Amino acid sequence: MHTFDLNLDRLTKVEGSASLEVRVxxxxxxxxxxxITEYKRFFTEAMNGKPITALPQLLSRICGTCSNAHLMASIEACERAIGITPTEQTMALRNLTMYGLNIRDHALHLYLFVMP
Structure with missing residues (x-):
């Protein structure tokens, strides 16, 4: 029987830095x-004192490739903080936005990371 440990300190072809440990x-x-092995970038502290209406646009700049995901997450966090429940239509539009992001990200991943 095979028994081994696999440790990858630096995974390539991912956005950012990551490591992986596997034990078989x-x-x-x-x-x-x-x-995830990236250092903290202190976005939480940078947002202190900012108006809640400014947070989604500021936080959407965390990552260049997935700004929509950060935008949606920050909008949801703001809504929860002040007790807003989005309508079904709003949720449907957000889901479509995220589906579009998934399609774009898969194409980007294949074109830039896998196929070259």
Whole structure:
């Protein structure tokens, strides 16, 4: 039977920095640990004192490739903080936005990371 540990300190072809640990014992995966290894960029502290209406636009700039995801997450956080419940139409439009992001990200990943 095969028993081994696989440790990848620097994963390539991902946006940002990450590591992966895999432990296999007797041909069965026993443990998997995926870890984001980027340093904190202190966006939380930078947002202190800013008006709530400014947060989504500021936070959407965290990442160049997935600004829509950060925009949607920050809007949801603001809504929860002040007790707003979005309408079904709003949720449907947000879901369509995220589906579009998934399609674009898959194309970007294939074109820039996998196929070259």
């Amino acid at each position: 014992k007797d041909n069965k995966v026993e443990h998997v640990h995926f870890k």
